Amino acid sequence: MKTPVSLPPDPEITPAVIAKHGITPDEYERIQKILGRKPNFTELGIFSVMWSEHCSYKNSKPELRKFPTTGEGVLVKAGEENAGVIDIGDGWAVAFKMESHNHPSAIEPFQGAATGVGGIIRDIFTMGARPVFNLNSLRFGSITGDAPNVKTNRRLFAGVVSGIAHYGNCIGLPTIGGEVYFDETYEGNPLVNVFCLGVLKHEQIARGAAKGIGNPVFYVGAETGRDGLAGAAFASRELTEESKQDRPAVQVGDPFKEKLLLEACLELLETDAVAGIQDMGAAGLTCSTCETASRGGTGVEIDLNKVPKREVGMTPYEVMLSESQERMLIIVEKGKEQIVKDIFEKWDLPHAEVGVVNDDGMMRVMAGDVMVAEIPARQLADEAPIYNREVQAKARPIAPIWLLSTYIPDALPRLLADPSIASKNWVYRQYDHMVRDGTMVLPGSDSAVFIIREANKILAATSDCNAIYCSLDPREGARIAIAEAARNLACSGAVPLAVTDNLNFGNPHKPENFWQLRESVEGLAEGCRAFDTPVTGGNVSLYNENPAGAIDPTPTVGMVGLIEDESHVTTSFFKKAGDAILLLGEIGDEMGGSHYLKVIHHRKEGVPPRVDFAKERLLHDTLRSLIRQGLVKSAHDCSEGGLGVALAESCMCGPKKFGAEINFGTTGLAPEVLLFNETQSRIVISVPSEQAAAVMVGAKTAGVPARLLGFVVDASPEAALTIAADGAEVRWEVAALHKTWYGAIAECMESAE
Amino acid sequence: MKAAVIRFPGSNCDQDCHYALQDVFGIETDYVWHKDTSIKGYDLVVLPGGFSYGDYLRCGAIARFSPIMKAVTDYAQNGGILIGICNGFQVLTESRLLPGALVRNRSLHFICEHRFLRVEATDNPFLNASTPGTVLNIPIAHGEGNYTADEATLAELTANRQILVRYCDADGCVSDASNPNGSLQNIAGICNATRNVFGLMPHPERACEERLGSEDGNIIFQSILNHLGVSAVA
Numbered sequence: 001m002k003t004p005v006s007l008p009p010d011p012e013i014t015p016a017v018i019a020k021h022g023i024t025p026d027e028y029e030r031i032q033k034i035l036g037r038k039p040n041f042t043e044l045g046i047f048s049v050m051w052s053e054h055c056s057y058k059n060s061k062p063e064l065r066k067f068p069t070t071g072e073g074v075l076v077k078a079g080e081e082n083a084g085v086i087d088i089g090d091g092w093a094v095a096f097k098m099e100s101h102n103h104p105s106a107i108e109p110f111q112g113a114a115t116g117v118g119g120i121i122r123d124i125f126t127m128g129a130r131p132v133f134n135l136n137s138l139r140f141g142s143i144t145g146d147a148p149n150v151k152t153n154r155r156l157f158a159g160v161v162s163g164i165a166h167y168g169n170c171i172g173l174p175t176i177g178g179e180v181y182f183d184e185t186y187e188g189n190p191l192v193n194v195f196c197l198g199v200l201k202h203e204q205i206a207r208g209a210a211k212g213i214g215n216p217v218f219y220v221g222a223e224t225g226r227d228g229l230a231g232a233a234f235a236s237r238e239l240t241e242e243s244k245q246d247r248p249a250v251q252v253g254d255p256f257k258e259k260l261l262l263e264a265c266l267e268l269l270e271t272d273a274v275a276g277i278q279d280m281g282a283a284g285l286t287c288s289t290c291e292t293a294s295r296g297g298t299g300v301e302i303d304l305n306k307v308p309k310r311e312v313g314m315t316p317y318e319v320m321l322s323e324s325q326e327r328m329l330i331i332v333e334k335g336k337e338q339i340v341k342d343i344f345e346k347w348d349l350p351h352a353e354v355g356v357v358n359d360d361g362m363m364r365v366m367a368g369d370v371m372v373a374e375i376p377a378r379q380l381a382d383e384a385p386i387y388n389r390e391v392q393a394k395a396r397p398i399a400p401i402w403l404l405s406t407y408i409p410d411a412l413p414r415l416l417a418d419p420s421i422a423s424k425n426w427v428y429r430q431y432d433h434m435v436r437d438g439t440m441v442l443p444g445s446d447s448a449v450f451i452i453r454e455a456n457k458i459l460a461a462t463s464d465c466n467a468i469y470c471s472l473d474p475r476e477g478a479r480i481a482i483a484e485a486a487r488n489l490a491c492s493g494a495v496p497l498a499v500t501d502n503l504n505f506g507n508p509h510k511p512e513n514f515w516q517l518r519e520s521v522e523g524l525a526e527g528c529r530a531f532d533t534p535v536t537g538g539n540v541s542l543y544n545e546n547p548a549g550a551i552d553p554t555p556t557v558g559m560v561g562l563i564e565d566e567s568h569v570t571t572s573f574f575k576k577a578g579d580a581i582l583l584l585g586e587i588g589d590e591m592g593g594s595h596y597l598k599v600i601h602h603r604k605e606g607v608p609p610r611v612d613f614a615k616e617r618l619l620h621d622t623l624r625s626l627i628r629q630g631l632v633k634s635a636h637d638c639s640e641g642g643l644g645v646a647l648a649e650s651c652m653c654g655p656k657k658f659g660a661e662i663n664f665g666t667t668g669l670a671p672e673v674l675l676f677n678e679t680q681s682r683i684v685i686s687v688p689s690e691q692a693a694a695v696m697v698g699a700k701t702a703g704v705p706a707r708l709l710g711f712v713v714d715a716s717p718e719a720a721l722t723i724a725a726d727g728a729e730v731r732w733e734v735a736a737l738h739k740t741w742y743g744a745i746a747e748c749m750e751s752a753e
Numbered sequence: 754m755k756a757a758v759i760r761f762p763g764s765n766c767d768q769d770c771h772y773a774l775q776d777v778f779g780i781e782t783d784y785v786w787h788k789d790t791s792i793k794g795y796d797l798v799v800l801p802g803g804f805s806y807g808d809y810l811r812c813g814a815i816a817r818f819s820p821i822m823k824a825v826t827d828y829a830q831n832g833g834i835l836i837g838i839c840n841g842f843q844v845l846t847e848s849r850l851l852p853g854a855l856v857r858n859r860s861l862h863f864i865c866e867h868r869f870l871r872v873e874a875t876d877n878p879f880l881n882a883s884t885p886g887t888v889l890n891i892p893i894a895h896g897e898g899n900y901t902a903d904e905a906t907l908a909e910l911t912a913n914r915q916i917l918v919r920y921c922d923a924d925g926c927v928s929d930a931s932n933p934n935g936s937l938q939n940i941a942g943i944c945n946a947t948r949n950v951f952g953l954m955p956h957p958e959r960a961c962e963e964r965l966g967s968e969d970g971n972i973i974f975q976s977i978l979n980h981l982g983v984s985a986v987a
Contacts, residue, residue: 165863169894170804172765256763256807346788348762432865432894434959435802437769442966451964453772566964 003037004371007316010041017041021048027385034379042317042365042373047380049283049321050290053542056384059508060540063521067535068528073497074536081208082123082279084536085200086498088562092455093205095129096197098137098463098500098558100541104250105192109159110166113192114253115228117167118325120196122279125262126328128206128269129198132436133450134168136178136194137463137502137556138427141187143419143748149187154749156190157182163253164194165430170255171262175431176439177448178463182419185467188546193502193539195463195558199452206269208278210289210296210331210357215275217289217300217355218337220344221261221327224285225310227251228323238507238545257326257349264347265328273339275357276331286320288329289355290363293377296331300377301364302355316365316372331357391518392511396473396607406600408671409730413740415641415676416648418599422744423653444653445572446491446637449563458563460494463556466640468593469608471552474519476608478555482527483611483680484639485559490620491635491683493568493627494561496531499524501538501557506550508542516553517542524555530613533559568627572636573654577714579633580692581650581660581684583643583707584699585619588679589669595640596676611680619681622702631687631695638682644675644723646684647709651721652738659719659734662710667725674725686712754981756782756797759825759841761816766802766838766958773958774799778974787819796981797834798825800841802894802956812855812897813843822848834878834977835950839895842942842952851945851952852910853902859935863896867966868933870941870955871921874914877944878980879951882972888925889918889969891955893933893941898954900936900943910943918942918953 011017018028021044031039031047039047053059069078075093076085083097101116117134124131138160141153168175173196210217228251268274276296278288285307293300304319314322332340337353344351358364363380365373415421428443440458441449447462464485470477486496501524506513528535538558544551563569574581591597592606626632638646651658667674687695692708699706713719722731758770767784774797775782785792792798805816816822822844829835829850837845845851858864872880872887883889902910910916919939922931932939934954942953957970 162862169863169865169896170763170765170807172803254807256804256809259763259765259804259807429866430863432863434865434892434894434956434965435765435769437772437959437961437965440964453776 002371004040004043004374006040007367007372010315010317013038013041013044018044021045022052023048027051030385034376042320043375045317045321046286046373046375049286050380051384053540055283055287057540058384059387059389059542060503060517061386062388063518066521066525068525069534071532071534074534075202076205078535078537082126085127085205086536088455088457090455091202092199092457093202094197094199094459094560095124095127096195096500096560097123097537098193098195098502098556099123099539100502100504101192101194102190102504102541102544105160106189108250109156110163111252112250113160113163114167115251115325116192116194117164118253118255118258119281120194121171121173121258122281124196124198125265126206126208126277126279127198127200128204129200130266131173131196131198132438132452134173134175134194134196135448135461135463135558136164136175137465138180139186139191139554140182141184142182153187158749160190160192161427161430167253167255169432171259172435174433174435174439176433176450177443177461180424180427181467183467183552185552187548189544189551191504191554193556195500197461197560199455204269206274206277208292208295209276210292210298210300211275212333213298213357213359215334215357216332216337216353217302217357218330218332218340218351219307219327219354220330220349220351222254222257222324223308223310223350224319224322225324226314226318226322229318229321238543251323251325253325260347260349261326261328264343264349268340268343271339273333273336274330275333278329280327280329282323284321284323290377290381292329292331293363294381299358299360299362299364300355301358301366303366303368305368306352306354308350308352316367320365389508389514390511391515393515394512404601405670406672411600411672412644412648412732413737415595415599415645416737416741417744418595419745419748421595421641421645423742424745425742426745426749440569441492441571446488449492449569458566458569460489460492460561460563461558462488463558464488465554465556467552467554468598468604470520470554471604472593472606472608474516474553475523476610478520478523479527480609480611480680481555481557482524482531483613483616484637485557486531486620487637487683489559489561490623491570491572491637492563493570493624494563495624496533496559496561498536499528499533499557499559500536501555503540504544504551504554504556505542506545510550513550520553520555524557530617567630570627570632570635571654572650573634574650574658574686574712575633577658577712578689579686579712580689581662581686581709581711582692582695583682583684583709584623584704585682586679586705587667587674588677588682589673590677590679591673594676594678596672609678609680616681618702619683619704622699622704623683626695626698631691632685633688634686636684638684640678642676642678648721648737650684651734652741656715657719657734657738658715659713660710660721661713662723664709664725671725671728754780754796755794756780756799757785757792757795758782758799758801759787759821760784761787761805761819763805763807764801764803766956769958770799770801773961773974777961778978785821787821790820790824792821792824792828797977798828800837800844802839802841805840805844811847812840813847816844817848826850829950832947832949836879837952838956838958839954842954843897845950845952850950851943852906853900855897856899856901857897858899864933865892865894867892868955869921869923869931870918871925871927873916873919877917877948878977879944879973880917880976881979882976886925888921888923889972890967891957891960891970893955895954898936899934900940902937907937913946915943915946916940917944917951
């Protein structure tokens with residue numbers, strides 16, 4: 001048997017070199033056992049990226065198995081392919097997924113975020129789906145004030161937003177929604193979770209398997225350069241001061257090239273020339289070759305001399321580990337090579353036949369006649385070590401919170417000015433959110449609503465996670481993330497279909513962090529079961545730490561739902577003066593983990609609200625039934641900032657600024673508790689006044705508490721939100737609230753420099 | 754009646770324009786590839802929005818050298834009805850089919866939002882279905898839509914009533930406050946001296962259905978139909 005050679009200037013394999021690759025002595029033993037010999041430098045590099053957490057999920061796999069992944073609509077399950085695929089009826093399906101680019105964005109925010117978008121879009125069209133829209137979930141340190149770290153946070157925030165805009169706008173995909181939070185916990189380690197959804201017919205589902213012995217393997221797309229070397233391994237380490245030196249591990253994106261690649265691949269997938277297709281994302285050529293071979297139960301041999309390159313003198317190690325963007329690997333049906341060549345010529349894209357599918361199960365890498373690596377593909381792709389990490393529960397806060405009272409007339413504007421609650425128009429105005437002519441509900445409502453014309457289907461999508469709750473109680477926080485996502489969809493008139501998640505946590509070697517991961521996963525799994533929304537895939541991002549410690553656990557949920565009829569599309573803002581304003585759900589009194597405590601009293605503490613799934617589901621079903629009967633003019637869920645913020649937003653987040661007259665009567669609650677508690681399972685709706693009584697009877701009959709809060713008041717420059725309760729009344733001018741809420745982020749960003 | 758939507762590499766509003774023309778207005782519409790060299794047989798040619806060639810140089814600066822642009826120029830010079838939307842407008846100024854230039858928005862940000870436009874002149878194939886002073890609600894989405902021209906050009910545009918739409922507020926008031934991008938005199942769209950070539954930054958094809966928030970873009974497509982109908986009778 002021939003042994004792969006080492007080409008100069010490959011270094012000797014020493015314990016130091018092994019350690020630098022993040023490979024433990026045990027893992028090195030395992031590698032030697034698989035190979036039956038010592039690896040050379042290229043092979044060591046290949047193992048290091050494939051066995052990184054980013055590619056192998058070696059720390060999280062046992063936890064991920066707890067997710068429900070099956071259901072009648074699931075056409076492609078989580079983990080089978082690049083993205084899960086869900087049936088939406090009439091022969092159509094959607095592929096969607098969320099992925100993180102946290103570490104690259106911390107080092108180089110513009111390119112880090114841009115390439116995150118590029119990567120997730122490739123995951124979707126690799127499935128044969130035409131991408132139709134994007135969402136994102138972003139988290140940064142505080143952007144208010146003048147401290148040097150705040151300036152850095154603003155720079156990261158601005159860079160990430162323009163990076164996402166750069167890539168999404170250029171490629172022509174609308175970015176139609178998402179969430180942005182600001183909290184000290186993300187200082188130096190922002191979270192950039194990007195989501196893409198694509199549409200396809202059932203029979204168009206493409207597979208990433210190297211099928212058919214003797215089939216040629218094509219490399220298409222951008223040339224390989226030295227950018228993004230070993231990015232997957234970089235993403236699987238904690239960020240430190242020295243991380244800045246890892247900037248070469250951040251890739252550079254070219255959305256124009258990706259647009260061409262997208263069109264060319266979709267055109268090619270309409271032919272019968274493709275046996276398998278796989279994007280080159282994390283771990284680039286390495287991952288795409290060994291994963292396609294492993295899925296196909298075959299082997300793949302490639303010749304690096306044939307790979308289109310951007311630079312001269314690249315070593316096999318560099319070519320195999322490069323994470324240059326906008327590249328794909330295509331397994332072509334033998335004899336149909338010309339079809340591939342013609343299409344890629346048409347789109348002016350580099351393409352090359354670089355290898356062949358064989359039957360020996362090996363991933364064999366040649367440099368001309370010289371073999372430089374030979375590894376059993378399946379063991380490399382699927383037999384990374386699995387670790388069951390130690391867990392240690394973090395002590396839960398049980399002390400009751402002593403509530404400092406506050407001057408209520410100021411508290412509401414202060415909450416509305418908090419960048420996490422304030423309007424995100426500064427962000428979404430920079431994203432083209434209308435291209436593809438399908439955005440039925442503009443950003444800023446409870447969920448994004450998009451009509452997919454080719455399928456004649458209306459989808460709603462949202463992304464949610466309240467990480468304060470998760471930091472105080474990761475299980476309950478994760479349960480609430482699912483409940484809130486489902487609630488946002490219900491408020492838009494949608495029935496939830498499925499979930500993608502992005503698990504952002506700290507270093508899993510620290511038992512407390514791993515406990516948070518486990519609790520969160522179990523919480524998400526409970527939620528997914530309760531709402532019949534299987535997890536179709538997602539991403540795990542560990543090692544999110546800064547010198548102050550791990551980030552608050554942030555299991556971001558992306559949920560997609562279907563709106564059966566155009567007339568069911570519902571938005572969050574009031575529509576007409578005189579309409580009755582109702583609360584579905586309890587008034588509530590849970591203040592733990594609330595934004596009121598955080599923003600007004602600078603405290604992240606207490607027991608976060610509890611969610612009762614049965615109650616929550618009943619609420620959603622009841623709301624949807626009212627929507628279907630045509631009774632609901634607006635619906636807005638109560639989340640951060642409670643009823644006070646929800647009522648203010650309902651007045652002012654639409655095209656007209658309405659007032660509202662609210663009277664709670666006697667509640668016996670302190671005003672800050674009444675207005676700002678964050679008890680779950682609550683929705684503020686407006687209905688025609690003459691229907692209010694019937695709606696309340698209907699809701700109560702269904703078992704959902706309902707109460708009349710007041711009425712919508714004429715939209716005029718003087719319109720006011722007045723809230724009376726327990727003998728007191730507060731009045732806010734809506735124009736002033738709107739100014740505060742709408743301009744808060746721009747004020748931080750534009751006037752600070 | 755037949756329409757052509759030119760596809761440059763990086764065009765991304767091509768499908769939306771095709772949808773508005775073919776599905777909303779029932780006009781037979783073809784895509785024409787940028788490497789083609791002929792556009793014979795079309796009554797309307799659309800240069801759609803997007804990022805032709807990635808707009809990595811100046812917007813539209815490379816697209817003007819695409820093989821199809823020779824045919825497009827001939828078509829326009831022979832009086833053919835040509836409309837450039839967003840990136841298409843940029844291609845038209847780069848090709849000198851329209852005067853002036855489009856530079857970075859003054860905020861330096863890409864801006865996507867609904868905007869009001871005041872119709873300035875209706876004696877042209879693009880707005881004959883409207884009346885001067887009408888306010889249209891049509892979205893914009895661009896990073897480089899700040900129209901600029903030298904004084905002589907501006908004087909000529911004004912004298913010939915080539916400024917067809919300006920950014921305004923809901924009441925039709927044109928002011929700096931209603932200018933999203935710093936555009937000279939709030940210019941959102943202009944036509945050429947012979948009034949057969951129209952370039953505008955806003956996207957009428959995104960305002961062609963009530964469910965998308967506005968139908969005001971239809972005024973433009975309807976006007977073109979009116980115009981072609983008239984000339985067909987003549």
